[in-house]
Structure formats: structure tokens, C-alpha cells
Amino acid sequence: MFQELFSPSVQHSLDLAGIFVFAISGALLAVRKNFDVFGMAVLAEVTGLGGGLIRDLIIGAVPPAAFTDLGYFTMPLVATVLVFFLHPHVERIQGAVNVFDAAGLGLFCVTGTVKAHEYGLGLTASAALGLATAAGGGVLRDVLANEVPSLLRWDRDLYAVPAIVGATMVVVCIRFDALNGLTSVLAVVTAFVLRLLAMRFHWRAPRAYNRRSTAAEEPPGPKI
Amino acid sequence: MFQELFSPSVQHSLDLAGIFVFAISGALLAVRKNFDVFGMAVLAEVTGLGGGLIRDLIIGAVPPAAFTDLGYFTMPLVATVLVFFLHPHVERIQGAVNVFDAAGLGLFCVTGTVKAHEYGLGLTASAALGLATAAGGGVLRDVLANEVPSLLRWDRDLYAVPAIVGATMVVVCIRFDALNGLTSVLAVVTAFVLRLLAMRFHWRAPRAYNRRSTAAEEPPGPKI
Amino acid sequence: MFQELFSPSVQHSLDLAGIFVFAISGALLAVRKNFDVFGMAVLAEVTGLGGGLIRDLIIGAVPPAAFTDLGYFTMPLVATVLVFFLHPHVERIQGAVNVFDAAGLGLFCVTGTVKAHEYGLGLTASAALGLATAAGGGVLRDVLANEVPSLLRWDRDLYAVPAIVGATMVVVCIRFDALNGLTSVLAVVTAFVLRLLAMRFHWRAPRAYNRRSTAAEEPPGPKI
Numbered sequence: 001m002f003q004e005l006f007s008p009s010v011q012h013s014l015d016l017a018g019i020f021v022f023a024i025s026g027a028l029l030a031v032r033k034n035f036d037v038f039g040m041a042v043l044a045e046v047t048g049l050g051g052g053l054i055r056d057l058i059i060g061a062v063p064p065a066a067f068t069d070l071g072y073f074t075m076p077l078v079a080t081v082l083v084f085f086l087h088p089h090v091e092r093i094q095g096a097v098n099v100f101d102a103a104g105l106g107l108f109c110v111t112g113t114v115k116a117h118e119y120g121l122g123l124t125a126s127a128a129l130g131l132a133t134a135a136g137g138g139v140l141r142d143v144l145a146n147e148v149p150s151l152l153r154w155d156r157d158l159y160a161v162p163a164i165v166g167a168t169m170v171v172v173c174i175r176f177d178a179l180n181g182l183t184s185v186l187a188v189v190t191a192f193v194l195r196l197l198a199m200r201f202h203w204r205a206p207r208a209y210n211r212r213s214t215a216a217e218e219p220p221g222p223k224i
Numbered sequence: 225m226f227q228e229l230f231s232p233s234v235q236h237s238l239d240l241a242g243i244f245v246f247a248i249s250g251a252l253l254a255v256r257k258n259f260d261v262f263g264m265a266v267l268a269e270v271t272g273l274g275g276g277l278i279r280d281l282i283i284g285a286v287p288p289a290a291f292t293d294l295g296y297f298t299m300p301l302v303a304t305v306l307v308f309f310l311h312p313h314v315e316r317i318q319g320a321v322n323v324f325d326a327a328g329l330g331l332f333c334v335t336g337t338v339k340a341h342e343y344g345l346g347l348t349a350s351a352a353l354g355l356a357t358a359a360g361g362g363v364l365r366d367v368l369a370n371e372v373p374s375l376l377r378w379d380r381d382l383y384a385v386p387a388i389v390g391a392t393m394v395v396v397c398i399r400f401d402a403l404n405g406l407t408s409v410l411a412v413v414t415a416f417v418l419r420l421l422a423m424r425f426h427w428r429a430p431r432a433y434n435r436r437s438t439a440a441e442e443p444p445g446p447k448i
Numbered sequence: 449m450f451q452e453l454f455s456p457s458v459q460h461s462l463d464l465a466g467i468f469v470f471a472i473s474g475a476l477l478a479v480r481k482n483f484d485v486f487g488m489a490v491l492a493e494v495t496g497l498g499g500g501l502i503r504d505l506i507i508g509a510v511p512p513a514a515f516t517d518l519g520y521f522t523m524p525l526v527a528t529v530l531v532f533f534l535h536p537h538v539e540r541i542q543g544a545v546n547v548f549d550a551a552g553l554g555l556f557c558v559t560g561t562v563k564a565h566e567y568g569l570g571l572t573a574s575a576a577l578g579l580a581t582a583a584g585g586g587v588l589r590d591v592l593a594n595e596v597p598s599l600l601r602w603d604r605d606l607y608a609v610p611a612i613v614g615a616t617m618v619v620v621c622i623r624f625d626a627l628n629g630l631t632s633v634l635a636v637v638t639a640f641v642l643r644l645l646a647m648r649f650h651w652r653a654p655r656a657y658n659r660r661s662t663a664a665e666e667p668p669g670p671k672i
Contacts, residue, residue, distance in 0.1 A: 030600070036653035038608040039600030045576075053506075058277075060286030062508035067573040087656050125291040128269075139368070144587070146596045148370045152254070152263030160262040205260035208311045282501075284510035349515040352493075363592070372594045376478070376487030384486040429484035432535045 015111070016075050018104035023048035023076035024097055026141045027083035028090060033145050037084055043141055044076035044083075051136035055112050055129050059119040098199060102162075106192035109134035109163035110184055113170040123171040130167030134191075135160060154207050158198035161205065166191030239335070240299050242328035247272035247300035248321055250365045251307035252314060257369050261308055267365055268300035268307075275360035279336050279353050283343040322423060326386075330416035333358035333387035334408055337394040347395040354391030358415075359384060378431050382422035385429065390415030463559070464523050466552035471496035471524035472545055474589045475531035476538060481593050485532055491589055492524035492531075499584035503560050503577050507567040546647060550610075554640035557582035557611035558632055561618040571619040578615030582639075583608060602655050606646035609653065614639030 026047025030040040049066035056064035066072050083090055090097065112133025116126040135151050138159075142149040150156045169187040173179040197203065250271025254264040273290035280288035290296050307314055314321065336357025340350040359375050362383075366373040374380045393411040397403040421427065474495025478488040497514035504512035514520050531538055538545065560581025564574040583599050586607075590597040598604045617635040621627040645651065 031656045033596070033600075034602050034655060035600045036602040036655050038606075038653050039602070040656065042600060042608070057281060057505060058287060058291060063506060063567070063569055063573070067506060067569055067576070070570065070572055073572055073576065084656050119287070121287055121291055122294065124294055124297055125287070128297065129291070143367060143370075143591060144597060144600065146370065146591075146594065148257065149368060152257075152259045152266060152368065154258050154260040154263070160266070205262050207258060207260050208255045208264065208308050281505060282511060282515060343511070345511055345515055346518065348518055348521055349511070352515070352521065367591060367594075370594065372481070373592060376481075376483045376490060376592065378482050378484040378487070384490070429486050431482060431484050432479045432488065432532050 011111070012071070014107050016071055017100070018107045019048040019072055020075045020079055021097065021100035021104045022051075022137050023079035024083060024090065025101055025138070026076070027080050028087065028097075029141060029145050029147075031083060031087050037080070040084060041077060041080045043144060044080045045073070046144060047137045047141040048076040048079070049073075049137065050140035051108060051112070051133040051138075054136040054140075055116060055133045058129060058132075059116055059121060061115075061119060099196065102192050102195035102199070105134045105159070105163055105195055106166055106188040106190070109166040109191050110170055110187045113167045114179070114184070117171070117174055123175060126174075127164070127167040127171045130170065131160065131163045134163040134167075154204065156204075158203045158205060159195070161203075162191040162194035162198065165194055235335070236295070238331050240295055241324070242331045243272040243296055244299045244303055245321065245324035245328045246275075246361050247303035248307060248314065249325055249362070250300070251304050252311065252321075253365060253369055253371075255307060255311050261304070264308060265301060265304045267368060268304045269297070270368060271361045271365040272300040272303070273297075273361065274364035275332060275336070275357040275362075278360040278364075279340060279357045282353060282356075283340055283345060285339075285343060323420065326416050326419035326423070329358045329383070329387055329419055330390055330412040330414070333390040333415050334394055334411045337391045338403070338408075341395070341398055347399060350398075351388070351391040351395045354394065355384065355387045358387040358391075378428065380428075382427045382429060383419070385427075386415040386418035386422065389418055459559070460519070462555055464519055465548070466555045467496040467520055468523045468527055469545065469548035469552045470499075470585050471527035472531060472538065473549055473586070474524070475528050476535065476545075477589060477593055477595075479531060479535045485528070488532060489525060489528045491592060492528045493521070494592060495585045495589040496524040496527070497521075497585065498588035499556060499560070499581040499586075502584040502588075503564060503581045506577060506580075507564055507569060509563075509567060547644065550640050550643035550647070553582045553607070553611055553643055554614055554636040554638070557614040557639050558618050558635045561615045562627070562632070565619070565622055571623060574622075575612070575615040575619045578618065579608065579611045582611040582615075602652065604652075606651045606653060607643070609651075610639040610642035610646065613642055 023044035026043040026045075027040045029047075030043040033039075035043065049064075049072060052072075053064050053066050056062065056066070109130045113126045113130030115133075116129035117123070121129065139149045139151055142151075151159055166187045169190060170179065170184070173183045173187070247268035250267040250269075251264045253271075254267040257263075259267065273288075273296060276296075277288050277290050280286065280290070333354045337350045337354030339357075340353035341347070345353065363373045363375050366375075375383055390411045393414060394403065394408070397407045397411070471492035474491040474493075475488045477495075478491040481487075483491065497512075497520060500520075501512050501514050504510065504514070557578045561574045561578030563581075564577035565571070569577065587597045587599050590599075599607055614635045617638060618627065618632070621631045621635070
């Protein structure tokens with residue numbers, strides 16, 4: 001049933017598009033970090049394929065899709081070539097890149113959750129892996145670039161929440177046997193729109209209780 | 225036989241307690257790094273479940289226990305909520321947290337070694353995975369927080385050695401067919417007490433030979 | 449057929465030598481980062497075995513060879529002891545270490561590609577895993593040491609290219625059914641010599657287009 005959410009060719013095209021925009025973000029970070037063209041390609045591959053790779057290793061789907069589908073492997077290389085020659089232009093259309101990245105986030109949190117559930121995981125675990133699929137590539141990208149993952153940072157617009165909402169909608173639909181093409185698209189669109197709104201209005205998640213006051217930024221006592 | 229080391233419910237409660245205290249250390253680091261509440265949850269999950277996840281991926285136990293037991297997944301969220309509202313108090317009882325962390329270290333180095341051996345690994349490899357189970361979560365935590373893993377740092381009290389001693393005791397017992405509830409508890413307690421002593425007396429491991437003199441800190445020649 | 453590329457004992461000795469020299473580089477970095485002896489051992493193990501571990505997890509060869517062959521596990525410990533007592537001397541012969549590291553690179557990009565193909569991966573995916581086998585340990589080493597992976601950095605001599613060339617030669621030979629002991633050795637030697645030449649003449653890969661001018665180093669506009 002799940003395989004019929006979208007027709008296989010539509011699903012595949014969407015996957016390729018999602019991998020491509022994630023890879024763009026990896027290649028752009030590589031340029032900012034002053035990496036060479038091979039560093040760009042490695043970071044693009046890791047960003048585009050990393051989330052699905054983590055999911056596939058955990059559910060035991062080996063070899064992972066990233067290594068069995070030549071198209072998946074090729075998209076990050078295309079992204080690398082594009083950014084290599086055109087990166088000032090790509091940076092200029094950062095807004096457009098962010099919109100596509102939001103689309104990738106929405107898509108992957110849904111397909112990741114569905115695939116994890118197909119492999120027999122429970123509902124909560126499936127939703128957690130949906131989040132890992134959507135956000136894992138970006139975390140690996142930041143770790144390899146030796147930066148604090150932007151997923152975790154307080155001063156970035158909400159990224160995890162839209163993916164969590166989308167994944168949760170999927171598992172609720174599965175629970176009530178209502179997962180079909182329509183509800184899947186609805187979950188993708190919800191996560192996508194939430195992420196767009198988060199970027200538009202700079203929604204942030206709260207930090208721990210007493211860090212919200214400025215005084216807490218510089219605690220008087222010694223730190224461990 | 226191995227499954228009967230502890231009764232299943234006792235074993236499960238101990239696992240949950242160990243995951244909880246590890247998750248507390250992850251959530252506290254997230255607060256110090258100024259992450260938002262989702263960053264805290266991610267770091268708590270990774271710290272609490274990461275060691276067992278690495279072990280399960282390596283021995284081929286997929287999906288890993290972290291994704292099949294809802295309790296395992298929930299404990300880090302509880303730890304996040306607690307730290308979110310009470311983190312100044314949690315930091316104040318850092319000493320108590322450290323004691324529980326030492327207990328988790330002792331417990332996980334033993335259960336990790338036993339599980340790896342159950343899956344057919346040799347004695348040395350099992351002990352190595354026992355160490356990875358006990359210390360892996362903390363290493364992932366530090367890598368995600370973009371810090372040098374405290375496991376590796378010279379200026380931290382011994383952490384690996386107690387786990388290595390506990391894991392070694394287990395494989396010696398397995399070798400001589402003497403692994404039972406009593407010897408397991410003995411291994412847990414030994415690792416636990418060694419870690420407490422290391423913290424109490426600030427035991428440190430030596431650095432490479434000529435770095436022990438202060439002069440070596442600033443070598444005259446050019447560095448690569 | 450593939451198993452007969454080299455006689456098993458020759459293959460095993462070469463693997464041990466490659467693991468050993470990679471582990472040396474890990475232990476040396478640990479000394480520079482001021483880690484203690486256990487941090488040295490952990491970094492040596494990760495550097496020596498990490499590449500093969502990544503490959504084995506992805507192709508589903510669990511438990512990975514790193515955990516089933518005691519010799520693989522022991523070599524990094526030997527490297528640690530050596531560096532611990534003799535590291536000023538080891539640093540002095542850095543040139544020799546680099547030559548051995550280049551040999552390990554050439555060897556592992558070939559054996560990694562062959563093993564991935566034996567497990568049923570396609571030609572492109574096998575070559576990608578050959579690169580991951582050869583370079584993955586060094587990337588894990590740098591991530592654990594909280595440094596930007598030298599594989600990705602612009603200001604380091606070519607490292608990925610020789611491995612990519614070696615792995616590509618292997619898959620071309622497989623494609624035309626010409627993989628045998630002779631062509632395998634040829635691929636190893638080609639990667640090895642390319643890496644030596646890259647170090648000798650400081651070959652670098654280009655960075656993205658407009659970063660090549662000095663002016664681009666300090667872009668005038670605000671950065672994201």
C-alpha cells in the first residue's frame with residue numbers, strides 16, 4: 001500500500017529534487033569554508049544522502065538506497081559543478097534555495113517515516129527516523145565542516161519542528177489507517193509551509209528556563 | 225544463560241536509569257552551549273542512546289534496541305524536560321549527577337560486553353564494544369556540540385579505564401565460564417567505584433613521553 | 449576470483465601494514481592535541497579501522513572485519529605504544545610516515561572497491577566505497593579531534609584524487625573483466641605514486657570559481 005502513495009516515478013523525481021537541494025546547501029557551505037572542489041563534492045554527497053543513509057543503516061536496509069541508485073549519487077555531483085561555477089549567483093538566490101530546502105525537509109520527513117514503518121518499526125521510532133532522514137544530512141554536513149549543527153542552535157529559525165509535525169501527521173494517519181496519497185501530500189505541505197513561515201517570521205524555540213534573561217548569558221559562578 | 229544475569233525487569237530498569245543519567249549530561253551540555261529545547265532533546269537522545277546504537281549497528285542487531293523500546297526513547301525526553309525547567313538545580317547537584325553517570329558507565333560497559341559476546345564476537349572485540357557502549361554516547365554528544373570529546377582529553381579524570389576494567393572482568397569471567405549474576409555485579413561495582421575514585425582523587429592518564437615536561441608544551445621547531 | 453588477487457596471507461599482511469600506518473597518523477595527531485594515552489589509543493583505532501568499518505556497515509558485512517580479526521585490532525595499539533615512547537622520533541621521520549600512509553591509501557582504495565563489488569554493489573558505488581575505505585579513517589580522526597578534516601581542506605596536497613583514480617582503475621578493470629593480480633597491483637601503485645607526486649609538488653585542487661582571486665578571500669558584502 002505504502003508504495004502507492006505516489007507513483008514510483010513521481011516519488012523518484014521528488015527524491016532526486018530533495019537530494020539536489022540538500023546537496024546545494026552542502027556545496028555552498030564548502031565554498032564558505034574554503035574547501036577545494038573535492039571537499040565540495042564530499043560535503044554535497046554527505047548532505048544530500050546522509051539522512052537517508054542513517055535511516056537505512058538503522059532499519060537494516062543495506063546496501064542503502066544511496067549506494068544502489070546511480071541517480072541519487074549523481075545529483076550531489078551536479079550540485080557541486082553548479083555551485084563551483086555559479087556560486088555567487090547561487091548565493092544571491094539563497095531565498096530560492098531555502099524554499100527548495102524546505103520542500104526537501106517536508107518530503108523527506110514523510111518518506112523517511114513511511115520507509116521506517118515499512119521496515120517494522122513502531123510509530124514513535126518511525127517518526128524519529130523521519131526527523132533523522134530530513135535533518136541528518138545537515139547535521140553530518142555541519143559536523144564535517146567543524147561547525148555547531150544549525151539544527152541545534154538557538155539562533156536559527158525552527159527546523160526540527162516542521163519535520164516533527166510532518167512525521168507525526170504520518171504516524172497518526174498510519175495509526176488510524178488513513179495514510180494515502182492525499183494525507184501524505186498534506187503532511188509534506190504542512191511541514192513545508194511551517195518551515196517557510198518559520199523562516200519568514202524568524203520563529204525560534206525557547207532555551208532552558210533561566211537562560212532567557214540576558215543576565216543568564218554571563219553566569220557569575222564558575223563553570224564546570 | 226546470559227539473559228539471566230539479572231531478571232529482565234531489573235535489567236530493564238537499570239538500562240533506563242543509565243540512559244536517563246547519560247541523557248541528563250547531554251541536556252546540561254546543550255544548555256551550556258545555548259541550544260534551544262529541541263537541540264537539548266536531540267543531544268539528550270544521542271547521549272543516552274548513542275553508545276548502544278553504535279554497538280547494535282556493529283553487531284548487526286537491527287533495528288537497534290534504541291528504536292524498538294519506547295521506554296529507551298522516552299527517558300531522554302524526560303531528562304530534557306527536567307533540565308529545561310530545573311537546570312540551575314541540576315547543575316547544583318552536579319556531584320550527584322556524576323555519581324549516577326559513573327553508575328551508568330559501570331552498568332553499560334558490562335551489559336555492552338555481554339550483548340556483543342552473545343552476538344558471536346570474540347572476547348577482545350566484545351570488551352572493545354563494551355567500552356564503546358559505555359563511552360560512545362558521550363563522544364557523540366561532544367562531537368555534535370563541536371567540542372573535543374572529554375573521553376580523549378588529558379585534563380579530565382579517568383573515564384575509559386574504569387570501563388575497560390569492567391569490560392575486561394566480564395570477558396575474563398566468560399573465558400573461565402564464571403559469568404553469573406554475582407560476577408556481573410562485581411564488574412559493574414568495580415567500574416563504578418574506580419570511576420568515583422578517579423573523580424575524587426583526579427586520577428589522570430599519562431600523555432606521550434616528552435609532553436610531560438612543561439617545556440614540551442611549546443616546542444621550538446615548526447609544527448606541521 | 450577476487451579473493452585470489454593476492455594470496456590471502458599477503459593480502460592480510462598488507463592490510464595490517466596499512467592499518468598500522470594510518471594508526472600512526474592518528475596517534476601523532478592525538479599527541480599534538482595533548483590527549484592522554486587512552487585518547488591516543490582511541491584515535492589510533494578509529495583512524496586505522498574507521499574506513500573499513502564504514503564500508504562494512506554500508507555493505508552489510510557485520511560484524512565488520514575490524515571486530516573479527518584480532519590482528520586488525522592490535523596494530524593500532526602497537527602504533528600507540530610506539531608513538532607514546534618515540535613520538536619525537538616518529539615526527540622526525542614524518543616523511544617516511546607519509547610514504548607509508550600513501551601506500552595505505554593506494555592499498556585500501558583498491559581492496560575497498562573490490563570488497564564492495566563482491567557484496568553486490570554497482571561499479572560507481574564500489575568506487576565511492578573504495579574512496580571511503582581509504583579516506584574514511586582520516587576523516588573520523590579529524591572529526592574526533594575537532595578539526596576540519598584535512599581531506600576537505602584546500603590548503604592540503606591532493607589526497608582524494610589518487611584514491612579516486614585507483615578505485616576507478618579497479619572498476620574499469622571489473623567492467624572489462626580484466627581484474628587480476630597484475631592490474632590490481634597496477635592500481636595500487638598508481639594511487640600510491642600519484643599521492644607521492646602530490647606531496648612532492650604540492651598539487652592542490654581548485655576552489656570554487658571566484659575564490660581563486662585573493663580579493664575573493666574577503667568578500668565585501670555581509671555573509672550569511
